Amino acid sequence: MRLVIVGASLAGLxxxxxxxxxGHDGELVVIGAEPHLPYTRPPLSKELLQGRQELEDSAxxxxxxxxxxxxxxxxxxxxxxRRRVRLRDGAEESYDRLIIATGCRARRFDGPGGGLxxxxxxxxxxxxxxxxAALAATHRLLVVGAGFIGCEVAASARSLGLAVTMxxxxxxxxxxxxxxxxxxxxxxxxxxxxxxxxGVGLEGLYGDASGARVAGARLSDGSxxxxxxxxxxxGSTLNNEWLTGAGLELDxxxxxxxxxxxxxxxxxxxxxxxxxxxxxxAGGARVRVEHWTTAAEHGQLAGxxxxxDHAERESHTAPPYFWTDQYDAKIQALGCPALAEETPLLELxxxxxxLVAACVxxxxxxxxxxxxxxxxxxxxxxxxxxxxxxGELAAALxxxxxxxxxxxxxxx
Amino acid sequence: xxxxxxxxxxxxxxGECVAIAPDLFQLDENDxxxxxxxxxxxxRADLEAAVNTCPMTAISxxx
Numbered sequence: 302m303r304l305v306i307v308g309a310s311l312a313g314l315x316x317x318x319x320x321x322x323x324g325h326d327g328e329l330v331v332i333g334a335e336p337h338l339p340y341t342r343p344p345l346s347k348e349l350l351q352g353r354q355e356l357e358d359s360a361x362x363x364x365x366x367x368x369x370x371x372x373x374x375x376x377x378x379x380x381x382x383r384r385r386v387r388l389r390d391g392a393e394e395s396y397d398r399l400i401i402a403t404g405c406r407a408r409r410f411d412g413p414g415g416g417l418x419x420x421x422x423x424x425x426x427x428x429x430x431x432x433x434a435a436l437a438a439t440h441r442l443l444v445v446g447a448g449f450i451g452c453e454v455a456a457s458a459r460s461l462g463l464a465v466t467m468x469x470x471x472x473x474x475x476x477x478x479x480x481x482x483x484x485x486x487x488x489x490x491x492x493x494x495x496x497x498x499x500g501v502g503l504e505g506l507y508g509d510a511s512g513a514r515v516a517g518a519r520l521s522d523g524s525x526x527x528x529x530x531x532x533x534x535x536g537s538t539l540n541n542e543w544l545t546g547a548g549l550e551l552d553x554x555x556x557x558x559x560x561x562x563x564x565x566x567x568x569x570x571x572x573x574x575x576x577x578x579x580x581x582x583a584g585g586a587r588v589r590v591e592h593w594t595t596a597a598e599h600g601q602l603a604g605x606x607x608x609x610d611h612a613e614r615e616s617h618t619a620p621p622y623f624w625t626d627q628y629d630a631k632i633q634a635l636g637c638p639a640l641a642e643e644t645p646l647l648e649l650x651x652x653x654x655x656l657v658a659a660c661v662x663x664x665x666x667x668x669x670x671x672x673x674x675x676x677x678x679x680x681x682x683x684x685x686x687x688x689x690x691x692g693e694l695a696a697a698l699x700x701x702x703x704x705x706x707x708x709x710x711x712x713x
Numbered sequence: 714x715x716x717x718x719x720x721x722x723x724x725x726x727x728g729e730c731v732a733i734a735p736d737l738f739q740l741d742e743n744d745x746x747x748x749x750x751x752x753x754x755x756x757r758a759d760l761e762a763a764v765n766t767c768p769m770t771a772i773s774x775x776x
Binding site: 343361362594597598622626679683 | 725726727728729731732735740741742744761762765766768770
């Protein structure tokens with residue numbers, strides 16, 4: 302049996318390791334567009350930018366994994382009839398089973414000035430190295446987009462002493478966590494000296510007098526912001542173009558069942574950012590989770606499942622988990638916060654620095670967000686596996702008696 | 714027996730290992746990790762899952 306994995310980042314690596322561990326002794330090929338062996342991305346916006354880690358610290362241990370790596374090799378097409386993956390260099394790889402783990406790339410700003418020197422995105426090791434070098438010579442950084450990457454880079458840049466302006470079209474940072482918590486994140490960034498410009502979009506970037514590099518941005522409210530470096534942090538785009546016309550169900554990620562098997566082809570599985578998989582906390586709807594832990598979990602499961610017949614495959618059941626570190630706050634989330642309509646506090650420590658909020662949709666908790674409360678989050682992992690009436694979750698919490706503290710008299 | 718090491722310079726208390734094997738890994742009152750250092754061979758699959766799901770690659774196993 303010949304197993305081919307397209308994508309040499311976390312999900313692809315974990316899939317290869319799991320397949321070998323589960324006894325796969327046939328050929329194993331991992332195809333990666335980047336020139337590197339697998340590395341871990343979370344430090345790129347934090348420890349690496351802040352100078353607390355070096356490049357080599359990002360490498361993921363590959364051990365003596367028996368894999369034929371095809372790096373710097375982009376997949377450009379999939380022929381399911383002939384069971385071949387087409388590659389940029391004209392070659393092909395044939396497979397018996399295929400795992401798709403091509404993930405995402407950073408979305409770029411294609412408006413005016415988007416291509417000026419000094420305009421960065423952050424996704425890859427090269428991006429991080431370029432941004433780190435740029436920050437060393439930067440006085441004013443403009444961050445466009447107050448999502449995870451934008452907020453983390455803003456925090457890292459403040460720790461380096463740079464002046465930072467962060468712009469977002471939304472009314473608050475970290476939009477997936479909702480407006481109620483958003484006020485808290487906004488205040489956290491302001492308290493650390495970030496100039497926040499919320500509810501305004503980016504119209505265009507302009508260059509300096511010679512046009513040789515970026516000098517600032519024009520915003521949708523008619524104002525402008527001077528900056529010598531700009532980070533575009535507007536989310537990501539799926540690396541799914543190579544699957545066009547292959548006859549898989551794309552939504553636009555690879556639609557899968559709970560076993561990570563593509564809905565149209567049992568010999569093809571998907572893992573990580575590019576897999577769209579039913580989630581219990583989303584009421585069984587397919588969700589795409591663009592975060593580290595899901596990539597690691599999917600990879601391990603896809604690697605094992607690829608060896609088994611479809612009927613024998615295990616399901617992915619762990620709720621989505623993701624986190625962000627900004628200043629002294631570790632923000633952890635479980636479930637599907639982005640689908641929530643409101644985020645009432647469940648727990649609040651007396652000093653206000655630690656909390657847990659519920660993510661509620663149609664009266665049911667479908668996730669939680671915790672700030673500096675790792676142990677509490679572990680409790681919710683057990684307590685919240687499927688959508689649960691908020692009252693029941695609150696009652697279970699009261700009975701458990703382990704809460705950080707009551708959020709206050711205003712709410713009963 | 715399998716020996717379990719956690720690099721406390723790397724651990725950031727994500728709690729993935731706690732979710733995978735709550736009897737082997739716990740977070741204490743201060744959110745610091747505590748764990749069983751010698752584990753029966755029968756738990757290898759759980760330990761490998763913990764190693765491979767730790768976001769900080771802080772966990773290693775021997776034996």
